[in-house]
């Protein structure tokens with residue numbers, strides 16, 4: 578069963594009597610162990626969609642089910658989700674990590690004892706144990722972000738909503754948050770991730786959904802999407818430069834040769850070219866791979 582099922586969500590804002598259609602028709606689903614990267618340009622409707630899923634905005638139309646329950650009819654359903662939205666504003670900056678975790682644990686319905694146990698486990702796991710008694714405002718941005726995620730997990734929810742979890746973090750903190758996201762998903766949770774850092778989306782996601790002007794343009798498994806947009810061009814890099822005989826034979830097959838690199842636009846000629854190269858040592862051979870940034874731009878501009 579999917580942990581999240583959102584169907585045909587719609588939302589129109591009204592400012593000074595003028596309607597602004599933020600979300601026209603959005604359906605999303607996420608299974609256990611899955612990270613869905615929810616991507617779109619500024620103003621595409623991501624935050625509005627996430628807020629509807631998080632029960633913060635009532636949709637005009639459509640439905641949300643979290644582990645089969647409707648958060649708008651059964652408010653207890655919201656206990657099934659954790660969210661880090663709009664940076665790390667889910668923290669009390671003058672309290673310590675320990676106090677934040679225990680406080681939110683009790684607020685989420687845990688007993689004092691269980692809240693304390695979970696706090697201890699999460700502090701250890703997120704590498705925050707040493708800083709547990711420092712106020713949040715004195716922690717690095719990376720640590721604050723990790724704490725924000727820990728707080729969202731205090732009640733062990735199956736669904737986690739993460740809005741820009743690596744924004745403004747340095748390389749090390751980014752790696753650490755990425756590792757945590759993978760681990761959290763591997764525990765059987767569903768994660769909805771928004772980010773404008775498409776390389777991170779590509780690394781972390783199992784599926785990608787692209788929203789533009791309030792509508793989902795595509796939703797597919799990330800490897801399928803990359804495969805689909807990847808060309809059939811191969812690149813061979815040799816250990817040494819080619820002799821003139823081989824150059825003319827390979828050029829006759831339609832490939833381009835520069836120094837020790839051969840670009841093969843027609844995949845059918847790959848093996849004939851390999852036969853010509855034999856037995857020269859090959860440094861590397863690769864198929865041209867699309868990346869999520871190229872794909873995103875193509876899809877948005879279509």
Ligand SMILES: Nc1ncnc2c1ncn2[C@@H]1O[C@H](COP(=O)(O)OP(=O)(O)OP(=O)(O)O)[C@@H](O)[C@H]1O
Nearest residue numbers: 590592597599617618619620621622623624625626
């Ligand atoms: N409270 C609001 N009142 C009126 N219009 C709003 C409100 N919130 C968002 N909008 C408008 O709805 C549209 C979708 O906004 P939304 O914040 O959902 O997009 P987004 O994809 O999250 O963008 P970003 O990547 O910039 O955060 C935009 O045109 C935005 O200006």
